[in-house]
Amino acid sequence: MSVRVLLVDDQEMIRVGFRMVLDARDGIDIVGEADDGDTALALLDEVEADVVLMDVRMPRMSGVEATRRVRERENPPKVLILTTFDLDEYAYEALRAGASGFLLKDTPLDEVVTAIRHVYEGDAVVAPSTTRRLLDHFARRLPAPATEEPAPTQKVFDELTPREHEVMRLVARGWSNAEIAEHLVLSEGTVKVHVGRILTKLDLRDRVQAVVLAYESGLVETGTT
Template sequence: MTTPTPPEAPRVRLVVVDDDPLVRAGLALMLGGAEGILLVGEAADGSEVAGLVGRVRPDVVLMDIRMPGMDGLTATEALRRRPGAPEVVVLTTFHADEQVLRAIRAGAAGFVLKDTPPAQIVEAVLRVAAGEPVLSPAVTRRLMARAAGDPAHDGMARRARARRRFAELGERERDVAAAVGRGGSNAEIAAALHLSVATVKTHVSRILARLDLNNRVQIALLVHDAGLLHEDGDQPPGTGPA
């Protein structure tokens, strides 16, 4: 009796957006042949993204920031406002400045540098598709420090707004949010708060829904805005030993 062939695992549907045809071709060649990824479309300008996404229904969009027509930031903001929007990974040549911060606030799940090794770009796409942001704790801290110095967000007013939003959460949800703000993974948060990983995932999902946020990085930024992180590096409330 012939053993049935197991069905092929679903692949992450990816769109690449970059105005440089050579960069776009290189990314398409690299990512299109990667295991677990299916390249379903390419665009040369942010203005093409909405229509392309509507046609090919990707899971992830790899989005260049600097393009001569509609830039990647504007395209990300417009895309993430749509119901059922794909995740966005920002592609950039620089590390952390106000443009990357704006992309994260708009709902991008993270960013990768154009000189990132190919295997790491593939990993970033797969991680984002699985619901994991592609920002290390160190990068998150840099972004939050930049947010604190953003003149468009006055410190006291920003803190008051953020704390009003956090008042909507339960005590345990605030503990989990503070731990996310520290850059902890689900496993690390579970160990610190004496919870199961599944319970942490449930709390994170509820926090995102209640605060109308897109991803964990936005939780971290809001935690910072609310002043819930200790500057001296101590653990946030609720993450110490029981």
């Protein structure tokens, strides 16, 4: 079954470029385009999408706010953030708002297609090393929104077993399942099971949300490797 994609970017040339290359790929179906967050939300009332490719910087409604509103919907599509720079403070805020990952706008086509499919299948961390750099750069610089509860303490991780705690720390540092498996001398399948149990115990949506929680709770500090 094709992955239904909604393109959201205020630059028409960007949308046209993505549509041309993605439409030519099997398994990708572009269901619509929008030039800002407001239009995207209205369009989602008319079409069904599995993944939204969302520009992070747009007039009227930013990609951050649009992402937050998209993710508040019933059975919402996944959101994949598009950004010009890999250290973009808006991209970090979008991850907190519910995005499943982000891509640079100059990402090679094959990687874009792979990322869309990974996000659709629930593998949220599209580029672990880039995600790690972004979080390291901005985790201490961005204050929590005034409407949010105070940052949780590490007690939220008490339900994890010692092994799950170890896996959680490595996930938080942006390591892929393969990297974790090699480091802990486990199979990738076993690591995937551990990650799934961690997300369930902590009531988290995906790996990106786990990374953000780990940084904001102090489980992993910026600058660690």
